[in-house]
Each structure stands twice: as structure tokens, then as C-alpha cells.
Amino acid sequence: MPEMVLHIIEKKIISSLRSEPRQSIDRLAGSAGLSLDQARRGVEWLRHKGLAEVSESEEATISLGRNGMRLPDTTLPERRLLDILLKGGPQEISDLRDGMGPLFGAAMGIVKKSGWAAAVSAKGRTVISAAPPGNIPSVLPGEATLRALAGAGGGPISAESVDSSDLKSLLRRPELVTKTVTKTKHVSLSEAARTVDASYDEGREANAGAIDVGAGVPAAPRGRRHPLKEVISEIREVFVTMGFSEASGRVVQPCFWNFDALLTPQDHPSREMQDTFYLDVEPGELDSTPAHVRRISKAHRDTWHQKWDAAEAERMVLRTHTTCVTLRRLLQSPGVLGDARVFSLGRVFRNEKTSYKHLAEFTQVEGVVHEAGSTIRGLMGIQEEFYRRLGLTKVKFWPTFFPYTEPSFQSMVYNERLGKWVELFGMGIFHPHVTRGLKHPVLAWGGGVERIAMLKYGVDDVREFYANNLGWLRGARRRDDA
Template structure:
């Protein structure tokens, strides 16, 4: 089988014919190739079965910062011995000279049976039994010196293990290398043959995958552009919200199942302070007492949660700005403590918006939704009466999925109940809607499992058309 060889490949083959096996670094050093060219050429030869690549690993030991000090000044126990050569010394005096090394010096010297400690009237007296010879650890420290020593050249493994137990005395480094040699087929290749400029015109063109945004991000950006084109302005808010804005301000009773731990992510030991004005708190409290017939608890409203929808951002905007007319939308991540499945995630993206004005009606809301879906390429829609806690009347948008041959639920919508808007001084009707972005993206990209957006499947990500 003939091979079309790149000049880099030829250089490596010629070199390996003279020296049967070399490392990457040695090939780079012995040839005119750069390190990058060498790596590239080796990979090419390996793919063509012209080179054998064997990976190896070698361990090296060098002195850490405390090992360097011990090499210059001695181990703590050796410093102790040197202080005891002339005569016994009180332990308190030794502490003044050895400082924080005293305890380790005493412990090691006692373990080696170098010293004795006796009680006296003036304190504990430390005496030297005999002046010890150089230890295996001391010899190893000198052997390592200022350089780096292969672990395999250290004959006293016990001394090395002992030094490894001392903090920052030795550093063990792993150095990986590749040994490259030619296959039998490569040895017979004539690198001086006339194919140096040959081009294989039948070879496959390498596929290039340009950088691009994630398909889900494309959908988010598309939704944002559509609402801006319809005259809406975007508002943003924090992921963490007081329960007051996430639940209470939206007339969700404090005993509602959605507020329990199994449905909501609460932030442990974190309570909100000054989350609303006293007047706002009082009016929301009164609304709950009148509408739900129970004693509203401000402590429950202080609990911080990861927002379960973006409507908390909208109602806070309305309360703080009280506009006469407005078209706004909020887009971002929300969190639900649900079991992960093909259609549910514990966190997902949601878009939500409102229109406030003098004579806006449910028909206007249906028109806005119809135009939005049309711009998204979804033309087969219908609206279905339903119930939502903070809108009345309420509708569910249904979109027909041609591939599944059935209607699927998307956005919920309705007009904010007076119990939601009046506590914040808003008397005009407020049209509201919201829904998960992943569900729209699943329709766009023909997916049956929402988890596909987060699996990082490169083959799928690269195959998705940029323009639908």
C-alpha cells in the first residue's frame, strides 16, 4: 500500500531509520522540527499505521521547601542533638531555640532512642544518650540535593516514604513521555521517492466545525428578538427571591402545595429583610386575609427561594413603577423541585410578559400570542380555558405538533386577578402570559426529550441547522 507523505512525516521516518526509538522531545531536538510539528507528524504516522507510540511514565523526586531548609540546616531532630552535645538542656530553653520545630524534634529523637527526658526541680531536662550517626533520611536529602532524582534510582524506599510523611519535605512529580518507533511497513518506505509533491485528489476533505451558539441559546435569542420587534421592553431580576414576591404578591396562599419543600428550592437559613414597603406588605396581607380567610404570616413571606417563575420579576416591576401603559417581558432561568424526566427539569428557561393599558382585553392577549407563535413558525394553535392561581379568566395555548400528530400545551395566559394588582395601586387590566422555552425549542428541533439540550451530544449539536 502506497502512502502520500508530508515532509514532516518523511523527516521523522528518516530519523527513526537511523535511531530505532526516540521520544517526542528527542525527535524535535535531533531534527529541524518544532515541538508542535513533531507532535502533529507522530499523530499522522500513527493514524497511517506507520509509527508505534508507547506511552511511559517516570516519577521524579525533588526537595520541597522544608526539605531545602533541612538540607541546609539539618532535620529538626539533628538540630536538637546538636544543642545537647555539650550538656543536658532544659526543655523550656530548647523551645526558645527550636521554636515550632520543638515537638517534632523531641518526637523523632525519642523514637530513634537518642534522648531521655527527666523531671527536675527547675523543669524537664533533656539529655543525649549518644551522638547518633547520619540517618538514612539525612543521606537521602543530600542525595537528592538541588536537582531532581528519578525515584527508581533511590535505593532506600523506606527513607523516601518517611520523608513523604513530613509536610513539604519532598515533591513527587510524574513525567509522561512517548517512545516512538517505526512499524515494519514504515521501515520499507523510500522517503526519497518522487511522491513528495503528490496530492490525493480522492481523499475526503476534512470536516470543519465552526464555533456556534447552542441551539437552545439560539431559541432564547430568537424569542427575545420577537418580543422586542413587537414593541416590548425586557426587564431582569435575581434568581433568588423572597417568598413575598414569588408567592404572596401573586395571591398564592401560604398553605399552597407549590410552596412546600418538595416543590420549591428554599435557601437554608436565609431570610429577606426590607423586601417591600410596610404599606405593600399590609395590603398583600389584607388581600390574603379577605380572599383566603386565614391569618397571613410575614415570616413565611421572608423565606428566600430560587424563583419558580419569572412572574415575580414582573409583579415587582409593576409594584415599584406603577405604569399607566407598558409592554414588558422577562426571560431567564427558573427552578422547580421536580423529578427529572423527558419533559421536566429541575431548572429551565422561561419567558413571561405583560401588557397594561386602559382597554386591553383577553382578545388582545390572544392576538399577541398568535403573532408570537407565527413569528416562531408555529401556525396551528388554539386556546383552551383553564385555571391559574393568579389570573382570571385564564387560557392555555395549544400548538399542533405535526410530527407527533397531536396537540401539545405551551404557554399559559390570562388577566391578573384584582387581588394581585390592587395591593400595589394598579387598577387597569394587566394581560399576562408565560411558558417554558425548552418546550418551544423541542418543537423547533424535533426532540422528544428535553434532556437532549443538556447532554452535550456533539454529533447532534453539529448537525442542527443554524437557520430553521
């Protein structure tokens, strides 16, 4: 066997394992005089060299749960009840309830079911009496375990140390006792380690010994932006470089801005509670000029042949899109008649069951262009450039329907990993009713940012973005084929 270079940490571990052959890493750190981290690293190196073996064992421990900790004197409620009845004789149910408080219900249920006490009702009073002492076990199920836990300050103690059926009876009850299974790693030396020279000179080697530079090391923790936020920043940057200004606005909007101003009929299915989150708050105000409200009210009557109800427009909703923000910026900004390129980025909400492709709350981006000579071809051009800057190069357009743009299209982007065309942003020209009062027709497009982030990070379940799973957050990487 060629001579093996061992680090002093490795030598210390080998020495320690020679005197005590099987140790947990925690114990090993102590016995070898190492920090926990040194011990972990040393074991990894040795394992890599085939000198150490690591095995895992499971140990179940139990401790008092939330409700267990609240038990007075760590005594089962049924025991308290029986004590009262055995000492004081039969008692009226209302007295017992007053005496024991909220624990009475659980206690009564158990003693009745187990036949340790019985209730007799007469003349509107219910009296509880205990069964003959011979019918009541001297130690109730669960009591032994509970006592062991109380003796150990609530635990944790090994689950093996108590009777398993006794423990089971406690685990069935809500949060009286919690059981935790922990895995422990045990280190032992391999056959090959028997002949290794593990002698060392503390003074000489402590700082100078050669180390295995090829060995793995633990990951250094680093700060990490949320991957979705990275994509959001990137999109913000693209918009700004393309001459767009950001508008931000409220999440909670009156129906007027979320629906009515976009000419969504007041009885439209998308306005119903099963699609939109209405808030349990008092109505707000329409928050617009009387002239605008009159115009919208008339447009509703003319287009949908139905009355327009201002009260309906005052109800507050979680915005279902960010158009309420961009549109307000165009209609309510001082330079309203000038040219403008505006975008907004923000959370939007749909009352939907969540699934791998749908969220109840997601992030939407939307851009609008209000300038002379805007055309659908120009809108497609902006889309193509926008996607190109995000690294999405194969783009095509299909016609589609949106309630407040005319004509409407959707952009499709080809994804190599999925091997198919993926639907991204919707686009179109706002219906003239929506932008009446402005100088030019307004181009608009937008969609969910998560869709782009899914492509960029190779994520197939959109819920990942809001699951805050640290493993994923720490390790998520961008794909080149997005």
C-alpha cells in the same frame, strides 16, 4: 508496492528514525529539524500510510507539593524536632511549639508514634525528650526522597529514581510531594518503511513537494458561544419577534417580591430554608408602594387566615423565579395600565441537591401578556407559536397546579430522540390578588431554559451546561431531532 508520494516532512522524519529508531515526538522534532506541530502532523500522515507506529509509555514524576515547598530547608519537621532534642537535650513542650511554629504538631505526632521521642508531664509542665540515638534511624522515612527533590530544585524527577516505600511515606502526607503520571508517545518505523525512498532535496522540495491532501489535520481553535447562551439568544429573538419587550432585574430580592406579592403564604413550605436560599445579609426594604403593601397584607389575611408579618417580607433571598421581575415591570412601569407583552430571562435559585435533572441555579425565561381579550386559548396559541419558532412542533397541554396562577396548565412537547412527551413550560393566568390594580387579567408562562437546551443539544445531564468542560464546549452540536 506502488510508489508513494511523501512530503518533505515525512521524509525528514523517516531519515531521522533510520538513524535513531525510537524517539518521542519532542525529540523527533529536534532531530529532524521540524517544528513540534510539523512533527506531529508528519507522524500522523506516516501512521495513516502505515509507515510509522506510535506507542505510548507512561512515566511517573514527582515534585515538591505546596506544603513541601514551604518546609524550611526542605527538611522534614520531625527531623528538625529531633535535631533540637538531640542537640539541646529534653525541652518543654511550649518552648518547642514557639520555636517551630505550626509545623510542631505534625512533627510531634510522628516522633511519638514512631517512638523516637517521649513526653513526660509533671506539675503542669510537659517535657519532651528524644529516645536513645540508636533507636532513631539515621535517615528518616522520606528523607532520602526529599533530599533528591531538593537537589533537583523541587523536581520534577523520575519516581523510579527514588525508593518506592520511602516515596510512599511522603505521598501519604498532605501535599508534601505530588506525583504525576505523564504519557509519552514514541514513534518508530514500520516494516513497510524500510524500503521507502526518503531522499529529498531540501532546496527543491521545501515549498513545492506534493502533500497528502487527504491526511487529517489538527482542529483549528475557534471562538465558541456557550451552547446555553445560544439557546438563550434564540429565545430572546423569538420573544422580540412576537412583540415582547425584555425586562431584567435583580437576582437578590426581598421575600416581598419573591413570595408575598405572589400570595405565597408566609408559612408555606417552599419559603423554608431547605427550598430557598436566604442570604446572610441585613433585611432590605419592601420596595413597593404603601397601597400595594396594604393590599397584599390584606389578601394574605383573607386568603390564608393568618397574620402577615412585614419583617418576614423584608428578608433577602435569591430569587426562586423571574416572576418578581416581570410582575414589577407590570406593576411599577409608568404605562402600567396600557397593553404590554413583557419577557425576562435570568438566573433563578433553588436550595436543592444537584443531580442530572436538577440544578441549584438555572436560567428561567418568563413571558407575560397584559392586554384586552386575553384568554387561555390565546395563551395556548402563543405557546404553540413560541415552540414552533424554536423548532418544537408537537405540543399539547395538561392541567396542573401553580400557587399563583389560576387556571394553570403545563405544556408537553414530544421529543423524537427520547421517544416521549417532555414537560416544558408552566402557564396560567395570574391570580387576581396578584395583579389587582391592573386593567386586564395577565397571562403568564415560563420555565427552565436548560430543558429546551437539553433537547436541542441532546444533553441528558443538565449539569453539563455549567461544568465548562472544554471538550464539550468546543464540540457541542445541535441535534435535528430536538
